[in-house]
Amino acid sequence: MSPVAALTPQTAQQAQAVLRLDGIDLSFGGVHALSDVSLSIAAGEIRAVIGPNGAGKSSLVNIITGLYKPDRGSVWHGAQQFSHVPTPKLASLGVARTFQNLALFKGLSARDNVAMGLVDATRSLWVEQLVGWGRARRERQDALQRSDAIIDFLGLNAISHRLVGTLPYGLQKRVELARALVAQPKLLLLDEPMAGMTATEKVEMSRFVRAARDTYGTTILLIEHDIGVVLGLSDRVAVLDYGRKIADGTPAEVKQDQVVIDAYLGVAHEEEESH
Numbered sequence: 001m002s003p004v005a006a007l008t009p010q011t012a013q014q015a016q017a018v019l020r021l022d023g024i025d026l027s028f029g030g031v032h033a034l035s036d037v038s039l040s041i042a043a044g045e046i047r048a049v050i051g052p053n054g055a056g057k058s059s060l061v062n063i064i065t066g067l068y069k070p071d072r073g074s075v076w077h078g079a080q081q082f083s084h085v086p087t088p089k090l091a092s093l094g095v096a097r098t099f100q101n102l103a104l105f106k107g108l109s110a111r112d113n114v115a116m117g118l119v120d121a122t123r124s125l126w127v128e129q130l131v132g133w134g135r136a137r138r139e140r141q142d143a144l145q146r147s148d149a150i151i152d153f154l155g156l157n158a159i160s161h162r163l164v165g166t167l168p169y170g171l172q173k174r175v176e177l178a179r180a181l182v183a184q185p186k187l188l189l190l191d192e193p194m195a196g197m198t199a200t201e202k203v204e205m206s207r208f209v210r211a212a213r214d215t216y217g218t219t220i221l222l223i224e225h226d227i228g229v230v231l232g233l234s235d236r237v238a239v240l241d242y243g244r245k246i247a248d249g250t251p252a253e254v255k256q257d258q259v260v261i262d263a264y265l266g267v268a269h270e271e272e273e274s275h
């Protein structure tokens, strides 16, 4: 096996890791979804993970969020080490995510969907409305104010009162981004935020992802199939293939890595040509 490129930018090395994975193994029956995967994400960087279908990208996100427990290895959220991340603590660890398949409440407005992103972050948003009206009302007003600020930031004002199920797919994905951002997470996990989007929608979404990092300092893990988007948007890229990390470096380094070209970029290129 060829060595993994250890060509980390100086700035990323100096910054404190918001997230670190050490030697993660995960299998399902006979399938090795992840084999000895280590990864670090520095504060304020946009960190991409790419790889062919089934390479283990979503499994990695599911380990970071505690939906899956690794067979071996550990996950560091800042200074806290876990062998199995406690999913209910994610909000307090400053982590938010979007899902590969949309996970929105289609019968609620965009604004209410965004406010749902604060349910874990505030104590009483819905449940305590039943018992403590004063505090609950203040919290709800605060939640809606914060939601409106993110809605404005992501250019969703015009559709904020529409039911999410009536919106075009690209806008639904943007509402999901707003819901993940509203609690101002330290670390935002985006699992294929641009899948199924038109080229124009992808350009817009890329702009918003970068703006989130630049404006709020959010550290971002980006899982994305569109190589053009990944190379243009991220500071560092890790490449998975059959559950193993085969490269890790800047976009320029990864793009020229022969192992990556053979395992992934070459295939992606052939697929593009055949369409």
Ligand SMILES: Nc1ncnc2c1ncn2[C@@H]1O[C@H](COP(=O)(O)OP(=O)(O)OP(=O)(O)O)[C@@H](O)[C@H]1O
Pocket: 028, 031, 032, 033, 051, 052, 053, 054, 055, 056, 057, 058, 059, 060, 100
């Ligand atoms: N819950 C599960 N049960 C059984 N097998 C699983 C499960 N989750 C993932 N796998 C398997 O683990 C491997 C990695 O899957 P994963 O979804 O992480 O890949 P991926 O890189 O996200 O792929 P895609 O690009 O298609 O989203 C695949 O072989 C998949 O079938």
Ligand SMILES: [Mg+2]
Pocket: 057, 058, 059, 100
């Ligand atoms: Mg996936």
